[in-house]
Amino acid sequence: MFFEIPDRLLPGKTYPLGATYDGTGVNFAVFSANAEKVELCVFDPAGRKEVARLTLPDCTDEVWNGYLPEAGPGLLYGYRVYGPYEPQRGFRFNPHKLLLDPYARQLSGPLRWNDALFGYRIGSSRQDLSFDRRDSAAAMPKGVVVEEAFNWGDDRRPEVPWEQTVIYEAHVKGISILREDLRSEMRGTFTALANPRFIEHLQRLGVTTLELMPVQAFMQEGFLLAKGLRNYWGYSPLSFFAPEPSYMSRGGLNDMRLAVRRLHAAGIEVIMDVVYNHTGSGNQMGPTLCFRGLDNSSYFRLVPGNERYYIDETGCGNTLNVSHPRVLQMVLDSLRYWAESFHVDGFRFDLGATLGREGTGFDPGSGFFDAILQDPVLSRLKLISEPWDVGLGGYQLGNHPPRFAEWNDKYRDGMRRYWRGDAGLRADFAARLSGSADVFDRRRRKPWASINFLTSHDGFTLNDLVSYSEKHNDANGENNNDGHSDNHSANWGAEGPTDDPGIKQLRNKVRRAMLATLMFSQGTPMLLGGDEFGRTQGGNNNAYCQDNEISWVDWKLAESEEGQALIDFVSRLGAIRHNFTALQSHRFLHGEEIAPGVQNVSWYDEQGNALEGDAWQNGDARALAVQRAGIGPKGEVDKVLMFVNGWHEPLRFRFPAMNGGWYLLVDSSVGETEIRQVGEEAVEVQGHSVMLFASRVPKVLR
Known part of the structure; x- marks a missing residue:
């Protein structure tokens, strides 16, 4: 060791929790x-010898504490x-198991699976009621x-104001x-996020928020490793304070800080997808790594009257007990740590409905929401919830408190079905296009509360959405039984890749129409990384365990003629959205008059x-x-007019009123639109297409 370890620790302090270096000790x-x-x-420095x-x-x-003089950064501990x-009774203490500090800021390496990690004897007829005395230190990260x-x-x-926000979801x-x-x-690290080419790509698309x-450090589950697979997505948390070790390069923790700093310099925010609803240790048959061995009955929600078993509202074996004040404190300490030490700009909460659960079920006034919304640091950040879990009453879209935005699956499914050609969806399509006011227009919330997305990490990519009618998850090793079966997708004539030029042309047309709809809807658009140049997962809609070419983004697609054309198209959509207040999400539109004879929204048939x-x-x-109409940057009335043809044949659309004429900015039936002023009374809109007209041509398109 680099210092002489005393025989005993000195009395310490109860705050802050974790291991804190003060210059003379820890x-x-x-x-x-x-x-x-x-x-x-x-x-020891190698982590092998205690x-x-x-x-x-x-x-x-209830806070155990001690002070180790002369210790400093680099010390490995558990x-x-x-x-x-x-x-x-809910107690699972076992001193033979080395435990991670819940507040550890960095981990020494990965978890190494073996039977010693379990608090009970694997193979015992008494299962988790048995007791295992093997030391787990060799298998544990420190x-x-x-x-x-x-x-x-x-x-x-x-x-970035919410109404101007465009999100890009990506995997490090x-x-x-x-x-x-x-x-x-x-490659594959935080350092790559700071690369100028990547940042320029985001800027070109009009992305404001990554x-x-x-x-946060996550587990590689044993059952996946046994099948030759790996946890790729990362929704299996091991530590709430430490970055995932495999994402760090030579700069360690500062790799992420440097990436955030450079993205900020380019005007791009960084949001973290965080998982506080469960831990990766599973149910009562899982390993003893941290919380289970520290204080199982405090950290987890257990079945009342039979505390051997865990309440599972997450589908992952356990549910973190965020109602406990010390657990809630840990979650808020973690959030503030990332916000203050890494300067992140917000958080997307996985299974946010779970976090809002109290003893009586989901409560928008729960301690979790109240604590965040009164916090002087966290309440000022962008807050996004995934508004569902697998528990009773777990679907809570639209029921989160103000200041939270929510992933809107009604938007996702409604848009997919409309562009697939399902019947009777005109009213629903209009509602989704208008920020889902039927869901969010309450408690003075704004349209930006609806996070609009066509695709996300969970499900098909956009390319696969128009290329596959069925999921193809055989590589996951579950006989294609995992993942959603009803994806509201269509292959448009052939399942998967095809050389048929007619099918390829149709797929590209539908894809462009969907992207145009996404960018021209009220609400906050979210683009899945790689969709802008045709990324595919080969029809896999549940690639959580595919840490390989199935999930990785192939940038060679971006270099192809088709990929470049789609990137150009998305960039055009982003530029238009940023240049018209009528396409942003300042407030819900209900047909109010904003100028003589001009309503903020009007609806017509063809x-x-x-x-x-x-x-x-x-x-x-x-x-x-x-x-739609809005007040432009110089006080002028800005108008945009969108024609939408979800039919498979061309339709002739009549202009409701010329009022000085319209400029055609986007025709999604073709990849590149020639801007022109329209003088005729009607235009032909191709099937599966969107045309956007505006009262002016923004400088960025001239």
Whole structure:
């Protein structure tokens, strides 16, 4: 060791929790309400040998603490916790198992699976009621004491207004691992996110906000490794404070900080997808890695009257007990850590409905929501919830409190069905196009609360959505039984790749129409990384375990003629959205007059007749027109007019009123649109297409 370890620890402080270096030593503090003794275990720099085991000398307010003088950054450590092993009462203490510090800022490496990780004897007839005495230290990653030092310079959050926000969802490894223009050690790491070419690509698309799939350290589940697969998505958390070790390059923790700083300098925000609803340790048959051994009955929601078993509202074996004040504190401490130490701009909460559950079910006034919304740091960030879980009453779209945006699956499914050609969807299509006011227009919420998406990491890519009618998940090893079966997709004539030029042309046309709809809808658009140049997963709609070419983004597609054309198209859509207030999400539109004779929204059929009453319920109708108006940057009235033809044949659309003429900005039936002023009274709109007209041509398109 680099210092002489004393025989005993000095009394420490109960705050802050975790291992905190103060310049002369390290304070250790960890919560456990039911432990009888807690030992700090110190390891050699390689993490292989336990060189000291020291009892934490004090416990105040259920926080065990001690101080190790002369210790500093780089120290590897873990805990052993003593107490009753009585699973029927919810207690699973086992000091033979080395435990991670819940507040560890860095991990020494990956988890190495073996039977010693389990608190019970694998193969015992008594299952988890048995007790295992093998030491698990050799298989466990250790916490690493860190020093929080980084020169942020003049870094400032971009603070992009919600109504101007365009989100790009990406996976740290998947978005860069196949980038041949990067050095090999950069690929698949945070460093690649700071690459100027990637940042320029986001800017070209009009992206304002990069949403990263989980970057907190996560587990590789044993059952996947046994099948030769890996946890790719990262929704199996191991540590809520430490970045995923495999995403770090030579710069360690500062790799992510540098990426955030450079993205901020380019005006791009960074949002983290976070998982606080469960841990990766599974149910009662899972390993003892951290919370289970620290204080199982405090950290997890257990079945009342039979605490051996876990309440599972997440589908992952356990549910974190966010109603417990110390667990809630840990979640908020974690969020603030990422916000303050890494300058992230917001969070997307996986299975957010679970976090809002109290004893009576989901509650928009739950302690979790209340705590965040009163927090002076967190309440100012972008907050997004996935508004569902697998528990009773778990679908809560539209029921989250103000200041939270929500992933809108009604938008996803409605748009997919409309462009597939399903009947009777004109009214629903209009509602989704208008920010889903039927869902979100309450409690003074704004249209931006609806996170509009066609595709996300969970499901088909956009290319696959128009190329496959069925899922093809055989590579997952579950006989194609996993993943959703009803994807509202269509292959348009052939299942999967095809050389038929007619089918390829039709697929491209539908894809462009869907992208135009996404960018021209009220609400906050989210684009799945790689969709802008035709990324495919070969029809796999549940690639959570495919850490390979199935999931990785192939940038060679972006270099192809077809890929470049689609990138150009998406870039045009983004530029138009950013240049017309009528296409943004300042407030819900209900036909109010904003200027003499000009309403903020008007709806028409293809004949130019106002849509009202029973006309909305026409099950055979596949077309509509919408005119939106807003006040431009110089106080002028900005108008846009969109013709939508969901039919397979061309339709002639009449202009409802010329009012000085219209300029054609987008015709999604072709990849590149020639801007022109329209003087005729009607135009032909191709099947499966969108045409967008505006009262002016923005400079960016001239």
